[in-house]
Amino acid sequence: MSTANELKAKGNEAFAAGNHTAAIDFFSQAIELDPTNHVLYSNRSASQSSLKKYTEALADAEKTVELMPAWAKGYSRKGAALFGLQEYAMAVTTYQEGLKHDPESALLKKGLSDAEAALEQEKDSGAGYGDIANQMANAFKGDVLAKIAANPKTASYLADPEFVKKVRDIQANPENMSKYMSDQRITMAMFTLMGMGDVFAKGADDFMNE
Numbered sequence: 001m002s003t004a005n006e007l008k009a010k011g012n013e014a015f016a017a018g019n020h021t022a023a024i025d026f027f028s029q030a031i032e033l034d035p036t037n038h039v040l041y042s043n044r045s046a047s048q049s050s051l052k053k054y055t056e057a058l059a060d061a062e063k064t065v066e067l068m069p070a071w072a073k074g075y076s077r078k079g080a081a082l083f084g085l086q087e088y089a090m091a092v093t094t095y096q097e098g099l100k101h102d103p104e105s106a107l108l109k110k111g112l113s114d115a116e117a118a119l120e121q122e123k124d125s126g127a128g129y130g131d132i133a134n135q136m137a138n139a140f141k142g143d144v145l146a147k148i149a150a151n152p153k154t155a156s157y158l159a160d161p162e163f164v165k166k167v168r169d170i171q172a173n174p175e176n177m178s179k180y181m182s183d184q185r186i187t188m189a190m191f192t193l194m195g196m197g198d199v200f201a202k203g204a205d206d207f208m209n210e
Contacts (some may be wrong), residue, residue, distance in 0.1 A: 004034035008043070015047055023047040037076065045077040054084035055146040072102035079111045080141035086142040088122060091115040138195035140170045140177070150155045151192050 002010075011026030027044035033179040034040060061078035068074060083090035095112035102108065122138070127198025144167060148154045154201035157163045166180045167189070178185045 001127075002029070004030040004040070005036065007033070008040060011043060011047070015043065015050075017021075020050040021046045036067060037070050038064045038071060041067065042071075042073055042077050045081065049077070049084055050079050052084065054081045055088050055143050057081035058085065070101050072098045072105050072108060074098075075101070076105070076111055079108070079115065081137075083111070083115055083118065084142070086118075086122075086145075088115050088119040092119060135162050138168070140174060144171060144193065147193055148189055154192050156184070157189065160185075 006028045007030035008062075010032065011023045014020070014023035014026060024044055024047045027040050027047065030038045031037070031044070041060045045057045045060035045064060048054070048060060048098065058078065058081035059075060061081050062076035064071070064077055075094050079091045079094040079098065082088075082094055092112060092115045095108050095115055098108045099112065101107065137148075144163065145158065148167070149158055163185055166183065167187055169176045177186070177190070
């Protein structure tokens with residue numbers, strides 16, 4: 001039976017070879033044997049990010065930071081996952097926190113610079129209220145289903161396969177959104193993804209109470 005270190009070594013080899021699925025499997029096996037080893041979660045997070053599984057990568061990165069709060073690389077993993085999820089403001093905060101532990105980290109400095117640039121571009125491209133059409137299109141980028149599942153107001157929508165199909169259709173082509181605006185769930189999901197869920201919910205409640 002392999003030890004956690006042996007499985008970790010195999011995972012590192014698979015990662016270096018670009019076989020990230022195998023790497024995740026090896027790191028997962030190692031974690032079962034050594035569940036408090038922060039490096040294993042960090043390495044698995046990197047593998048998840050390489051496969052664009054940013055929600056899973058974020059969970060592993062958060063576990064890394066939980067186990068070893070002073071280890072700067074954990075914040076780098078978390079920042080990368082948040083960047084992948086297009087949560088640029090949170091990524092900026094995470095990289096800044098990491099730099100408190102390792103002010104000279106080139107990796108954290110580069111991550112912070114990229115996140116700040118993406119955040120500025122998002123603002124300039126109409127992520128505020130000025131360009132509603134662009135903001136609506138941007139709302140359905142990234143790991144949308146995970147974001148919908150994470151919000152108590154929208155999580156139940158995912159039980160309906162038709163709703164999921166509509167979301168995927170919008171992701172494939174944002175112009176398809178116009179076909180589904182009569183579905184209040186799509187509208188609620190859109191406003192929630194735009195960070196305006198409470199505003200929409202209040203408006204809906206006011207309408208229902210009139």
